Amino acid sequence: MSTAYQIVVCGSLVPDPLQTLEPVAGPSGPALKNEMMLPAVLDPWAGHALFEAAHLAKSAPGSKVWLVSLGPKAKLQQVMMTVAQKVPFELVALDGPAGGFTEAADVAAALADAINAIPGLDKSRLLVFGGWESASRGAGATMQIVGERLGVTNQFQGVDKLTVAADGSLEILERIEGGKHQVSKCAAPPAVLGWATGNLPEPPNNPQVGMMNMRVVMPALQRAKPAKVAAEGVKFASVTLPKQQRDTKIVKDVPAEEIARELVAWITKD
């Protein structure tokens, strides 16, 4: 029995979380102001998925990791400069919008087609990883639809831990309500795992890995096929920034005892 995995990670880019975002009306629906100028990073939960994939691949000899990424080609190239330094993978790039206002269903269709087109992919050893939600659309929909399109129905979302048992079965911990985890046993791959934070720190940059990855990244970017991603059928009536400013009362130079009394009165009042 083979113990190697074919791990395909779906992950794209999002605007750097430190940026201030502002919605604007674009030609085909809402967009972000200066969207193409905003510095981008690998989507955080997809990043965790990638690091977990690399970790698993290392522990199961013969395994391989692909990163399937749909985004504007030029921005993908920027982000790959950093991501490629982290862990070994082979990039499959698709050229198209990566913004939050596009349809998860369109993205999923393009990703599933790209996965199906990976030469020699052994579906019986396939693990499809991704973030359980993006930091753009934040819908948690894409991975499920990718799974459906690939015919993979062992699906898990909000995954924090994957352990391979001696018999090759997978033990998976998913986040559920109340700070708890649901534990499942999946007999064998294929499976879809939408990762939450997982357990691994971000790997340090490794220039050797970077050089190896970049040899494949550049041709992959050149080959990137355009993907049809839009938001047909959706009408955005409005997109607005929240009015979040409150009139903050600042209480200073007051003894702790007095503050405590005020707080207790506030906490215990219905």
Add this chain to the structure above:
Amino acid sequence: METILVLAHTEADGSLAKAALEALGAAKSLGGAFVVGLVGENVQAAANNIASCGAAKFLGVTGAEFSQARYTTDAAAAEAVCKAAGAAIVIAPATSRWNRVLAGVAHRLGGRTDTHVTAVSAADGVVSVNRWYYRQRMEAVLQRTQRPWVIALEAGCCEAWKGSAGSAAVEAVAVTLTDACKQTTVTGVRAPAADQQTIRPDAKLLLVAGAGWTKTQPDGKTHTPEAEKLILDFLRQTQASLGSSKSLVDLSGEGQAVLTFMTHLHQIGQTGSTPRHPKGLSTCCHGEEPHTVGWRFINERRAIDLNPNCGWARGKADVLYVADAFAVMAKVNELLATAK
């Protein structure tokens, strides 16, 4: 109005979660006729409890296989109920169980889904939903032409349906499961020990702890064990839920002296959770926008911080107490204890 289905699953004890009653309340508020579809090991008790809700009919998928929150069986059940109801619009509570499957189900039905919806409304027969983009940083109101339209409604956003129980006639919907549906088995739930269980989604109050609790204090030392005690004592007395800033949970990952009960599940904010509670108290958090967006859904907010210029002072909290959280929380705990 189009055909609406309220799609819910029962809990382990056969009841409906509050989030399910909120989905029912939201569907009713649209004003049209609706059908209720229930999935679970046994759904009769749950249906009886909402017998007077005014549903045109009750559909149910039942059996031992549907007691587990598992993708294959849940997706098959939800798909069957949606088809049986002929629903154009499906409103479901955004529980972890439904969140795992609804997008897949919408795909099977040739429809679309919108998740993490915070409001549903109808005007002139046109249904709109509100949802947030870019990690709660902007809110959109949108409509769709695709049907069925599966809407996953966040907990705590709508009034829960209230009404009297009765006896409901549940029409059974048959689902055929293949062996492939049983490749995964849910084997249990891993939860912190009861006294370490500090995430309480239904609590009235959220206490957020920041990295300040572990920082060097004016006496030149750290006081982490004391911080732990103060926080746990407060949580025990108030039954508040505990949240954390990113910095504080990351410290735990880096193996520093930290609050031992903090995990990544506690983190609120842009890359954490966005809990909903009526009140929130932030302690020792610097809390810069845009990262503390997790607070957006807390109604009344107060903060304690030594720094009068901390992020909370800038229009995010109703009250900022510029004070030592160690001193204040010790007094708060004392007062709470004597009040009992």
